[in-house]
Amino acid sequence: MKQALEGIRVIDFTHAQAGPACTQILAWLGAEVIKIERPPYGERGRRTANADNPELDSYFFLLLNSNKKSVLIDLKTAEGKEAALRLVRAADILVENQGPGVMERLGLGYEEERSENPRVVYASIKGYGTGGPYSDYKCFEMVAQATAGAMSLTGEADGPPLVSAANVGDSGTGMHLAIAILAALFERERSGEGQSVEVSMQEAVANLTRIHFTSTLASGKAQGRSGNRSSVGGYADLIRCAGGGANDYVYLMLPADSETAFAALLAAIGREDLKSDERFGSPQAQARNAGALTAIIESWTLSRDKRAVMEALSKRGIACGAVLDTKEVLNDPHLRARGAVALLEHPTRGPFTTIASPLRLSRSDVQLAPAPLLGEHTIEVLREIAGYDSEEIARLSEKGVI
Secondary structure (H helix, E strand, O other), X not given: OOOOOOOOEEEEEOOOOHHHHHHHHHHHOOOEEEEEEOOOOOXXXXXXXXXXXXXXXXXXXXXXXXXXXXXXXXXXXXXXXXHHHHHHHOOOEEEEOOOOOHHHHOOOOHHHHHHHOOOOEEEEEEOOOOOOOOOOOOOOHHHHHHHOOOHHXXXXXXXXXXXXXXXXXXXXXXXHHHHHHHHHHHHHHHHXXXXXXXXXXHHHHHHHOHHHHHHHHHHOOOOOOOOOOOOOOOEEEEEEOOOOOOOOEEEEEEOOOOOOHHHHHHHHHOOHXXXXXXXXXXXXXXXXXXXXXXXXXXXXXXXXXXHHHHHHXXXXXXXXXXXXXXXHHHOOHHHHHHOOEEEEEEXXXXXEEEEOOOOOOOOOOOOOOOOOOOOOOHHHHHHHOOOOOHHHHHHHHHOOOO
């Protein structure tokens, strides 16, 4: 079974999370992703959060760079730049998330690359884009959440704004860029030409947050924080379960447009006597009296394990989910059964559990391979793709270019 992007070659100038998240998606789909790293240490992600063993590549890097190849090139040398240009000539896609102006200063900007390969799709992630008042400002995950409205919406109503643990600024932007790249590839089939595509982190987070702008558009007022309660109507809350641990909760929702969810909940917890209780006579009333309803539900859940609660309520069609911590997610039987959490063998880390591809294609296989060691594929790629012979490769090595 062929992979969907088999035969597509990507030259990857990305680092940290946003760019690698994008190129990992392309690699999962079968593209040949060639990661360009600088000597002596490679991209910064290899050393991010690796306090457990500073001599090895971090799990941060391993989680974001599976299925890729690594080529070590000093791009600040003329020979290194030439090697990179040779690879771009043979590529379909170039992806970068360097700081403003970095690729241009290296002589690897869009105009230079387009002159080398008019068919290349040149894809960039920037904090605020290449135009506008903020375009020269630095941006990271939490900064993007702050400037796109997401942080203002996260947290309790009487508390400060909070960062979301889901990396919507980095990985969310990478996913947006992957969509743009695939669209540009499709368009290239018609025009025969590549193009430049760009996603701003601020704009990607704003797009992911857009549903929360509804009340502002309706009232002209900024929407506040609602904690674990629903901001769009209907009852929703975090429900305590047995154990009393930091994550012994189930999150439960009764959609405002459901005619059956509340009755199903009452049947599940044995409180059908509340059907005529005026406090809960409508979805809007249930939302207004959420505190009282939560206390009633907890009188049933506090003696039950969160997974048992999730199973019992879900079987009655009630939308709810146990709050799983990171260790529980890695051992979740559902995710393991689907291969969404998988065991990988790494050359230096050994076997470890990883989050695998969430993409499912009925006729195109999605495979999983470990992240590359630093420079693991340098000689192979320079010889087979860039056209260097053994003597040229030896000279580049002696000069420290590779």
